[in-house]
Amino acid sequence: MAQETVSARAAGASSGRVPAIAVTGITKRYPGVVANDDVSLAFHAGEIHVLLGENGAGKSTLIAMLAGMQQPDSGEILLAGRPMRLTSPRVSLDHGIGTVFQHVLLVPSLTVIENLMLGGPWWQRLNKAPALARFAELSGLLGVSIDPDAQIGRLSLGQQQQVEIMRALWRGEQVLILDEPTSMLTPQGVRDLGEVLKRLRDKGVAIVLITHKMQEAYEFGDRISVLRLGRLVGSIEPGRRATMSQHDVTEEVIHLMFGARDKTGGEVDVLLGQHRRRADRNIANQSPRLIVRHLSTVAERGECPIRDVSFELRPGEILGIAGVDGNGQKHLAEVLAGQRPAAEGEIVIGDRNVTVGGVEARRELGLRYITDERLGEGTVGIFSVATNLVLKEIGRPPLWRNGLTLWDKVNQQARDQIRTYDIRTPSERTPIAKLSGGNIQKALLARELTETASIAIFNKPTYGLDLHNIRLARERIRDGAEKGLATIVISTELDELLELSDRIGVMFQGRLAGIVDNAGQAERQIGLLMTGAAQG
Amino acid sequence: MDVLLTQSFLTSLIFGAVTAGIPLLLAGLGEQISEKAGVLNIGIEGMMLFGAYCGFVAAYYTGSFWLGYLFGGLGGMVVAALVALLCIRLGLNQIVIGIALTIGFEGLTALLHYVQFSRTYPRLSPVPTLAIPGLSDIPVLGQALFNHNALVYLAVLLTFFLAWLFRNSFIGLNLESAGNKPAALDAAGVSVLATRSAAVLATGFLAGIGGAYMANVGAGLFVPFMTNGAGFIGIVLAMLARGRPVWVLLGAALFGISLAMTTALQVAGINIPTDVVQMLPFAMVMLVLVIFARHSVLPPALGLPYVRGER
């Protein structure tokens, strides 16, 4: 396959109507869900085909089958018209089907070229010469320049993604699949990616782009297909797409995605990335609840520390923290929560200096941290919902007496909270890992946002949730602030910050590059700050 | 104390150190392969012991030391195949299965030995040695280092071959990926399970040969439980070497010297309990850890079963 030239295929694409790859009547079931239900789709050479759908619509399952990671329960995959069984990732790669997954799948301790060579014949010695030639070829095709001997761990996420695209194209350029490729990029990075994709499309690659963002679908897609609950609910063909305005496309996609659902609710706004800004409120005359001065941390391998971060936060205020993932947001949240020691600087809550106090001391002063890693650190997955709901209260009355656990009271309280916060779980004794992401998030919110909370730090509060739960979580954050909670929202979704925040700070390489008021030209300014191009 | 400085004493001390160190070297190198691929192979003690038994029996009946090594290696691979099946295929806990296999093969080899030899311990004839022309004539060191069974030289060469292999081959690349980011290896079209299984089988082969050497060359006979923690020392060496084979060689030399010292001191009639000398390498390693303590550099995926789609 690899020896077939790109231009030859591009010519074929314009004339022939046989899709580069197609699925017909694909069904895939997992315990409890039908991830793909009788889906038929065709992907043509020289075309960017956007698959749109919210979390849980079955996009990732479809890709997993094209990438050879999963096998369909029924239905067929056709490669250039011929049925083909993609039984392993190797088979897919050998047929020129490359995939860029949502999370970086490169070995951080190896170099760029070593990562690209991965998967070669195992009995051979590493022969870098032909690999470097192929590397140069693909660099030209993508229009990027990367040092082939750089260690992956030292590259920026955007560069890592370019390496991923190269790897996906390494053994042939028939089909390129990208799963939510923009989630870790700056606005500029997204534009660059768009350029690369259009270049590849014009060279005759069939591109499959998965996204949950309407804006990207419109900008990139020659053809747009919408998945909902595992089914294909509709497509916009390229011919029709060309004649439609952005408004028409949007209307049709909304109709497809929501069907009979209420279209006036916040979910459509979430999908479109439209934000109704919060009304301006007068909070300037309040004394700050949280003061951070010249705060720095020390990083371990592969982490980004924060350097000299200072800000103030008032009751009822929402401070958004924007920035590309990995620019120190995690350290900022952890050092504020007391999980990580500060190397320099100080943290003051009210009038108490808490720089040296740990999680417990800060929690007593009303500070709450809602982590983005709900299962990674927020909960103990194999423990019950009830245990997880009291994870930060262990040993305290009234649920503990003289160090003894009063399980009856713990369970009773859990049942109350499950009812109050509408956590969907079979019972309070169910291991929390068995719950859906939205319900785990509800449990975390129930645990953290108690009456004694006065400061809340949210790290990517809507990451991985479906539209309905995104809306619920955002409402919860807004309500909290209305009641006087001093709130920090860390997010990579700019729309989310523009919707919720009073002010937005931007993290770049561990520094708070600037804080802008959320009004007027905020979006442009933030975009500049995110790339380190401007100082606020 | 004069006796300590005589040439023959030094020669026999270093000779003994090599003999004692080679099984540790082979076990350490083997363990290193597993660890690179993300498998914590606690069952290596069982592999060595079964290798020792199989190797001894093969050499005893055929009279061939090379067949002894071969069957020792195959014996080790049998145990390794169980690890591959239970821990890698089925994803069972590597430490528990490792301990179970160690205990099980301690018992099984003792049983087998009893069934075959009852309570007698037949000996093998002395092992043939290969004196390296020229080098073996060097005073003191020549006879100590360059007049061994050929396997000794092969084991040392293997160290450098592995060091080369880890850096310059697809095998090295695959092992590194399987331990550091198995999902990346999978996405690149290489089976993580196959890579890890192959690594564990290689471990078993090397550990088994190490065991066979221990029985056939070191002792000249098989005694139940004879490995006596050598496999665990191999684990220690592999972990401390942090992926570098040459460090395993150095560590094996250190442990080898202290093991040889215990017998040498007895021969020399010096009245210190052997236990004092046996403590030395462990004490040194602990001291090194305390002084140069840093965050240990182990593959991030060490000990974790790989399931596609889980992170």
Next chain:
Amino acid sequence: MSFVSDTRADSAVPQPPSSKLVKSTLAAVLRIFLPVLLALVVGGLILFAMGKNPLDYYGYVLNRGLFSWGGFQATLTRMVPLLLMAAGLIVAFRAGIWNLGGDGQFLLAAVITAALAPALIQVMPRSLMIICCIVVSVAVSALWALLPALLKARYGINEIITSLMMSFLGISFANVLVKLVFRDPTTTVPQTPDLPVADRLPRLFDTTVHAGILIALVVIVLVHIMMTRTSFGLKLQIVGANPRAAVHAGLNVAWLTIATFALSAGLIGLAGSIEILGVWGTVRADWNPAYGLVVVPLVFLARFHGIGTIGFTLFFAILMIGGESASRRIGVPQHYVLVLVALLLLFLALVEYLDQLWRKRVKD
């Protein structure tokens, strides 16, 4: 920590009575007895291959280990160190810490006790002497585990390797102490001075079983209660199940790690001390019963459940005592017991795996 990922969901919260109770109990019983049965059958095949009659062997073992009065007393006596070591391992394993240094911790405590007891008995009454010996030995064992604990807590250095090394060190050090420091000058084989039988732990009624069995039973029950019903136990389990969640919840993971190691080693040290005070009265050079590794499977078989451990320890002690007799009478080396325990563990892991697979299928 367990064989397959999510078996400890039930450990933090006691299971409720439910309509499915009968069915789930049946399944639980099956999950334990099926592996036992399989191990006995495969073990029997091995015996058969050796030319022995498996039924004869098992019958003899049961007879000598359980149904004969003398044998049963020996079994109970053997349970004492196994139970106490198991208690120590449960604490560590539930907290996610692989304390594999049991043998060193056990022997050091034994030697310290053997050295102290004959000296102290000269100057104080027996009860006080016993308490002193136990306290000092437990403290020594706990201290011995401090180094791996600190290295783990401060630098995250894998405790498997450090505790193993400290174990090798401890075994050698204990021997050095016996041979050089505490040696009884009147004996030819190096050993510590003998503690007279009258000064050892009292026997229970007219039996040969010493009072250590009561201590061991109380300790294992207390450990079980600590792990399942106290805030300290819950904190340890959180550290074990998800250390990052422990940090997130504000637990002092470093302190808990050190406390766990100290407690675990202390309990194992208690085993060594009581074994000397109750059974041997002295430590001979190179004595090492090496219970450290064989107790690990028992604890796993019981899934870190304190009460369940009593059953498995009894089972193992019967095998050991009966097996020792059988090796003399039937000609099956007692090492056969090791094979049986390994088979048991393998089949338990396999059955658990198949069970999960089956449950997934049912849900599907």
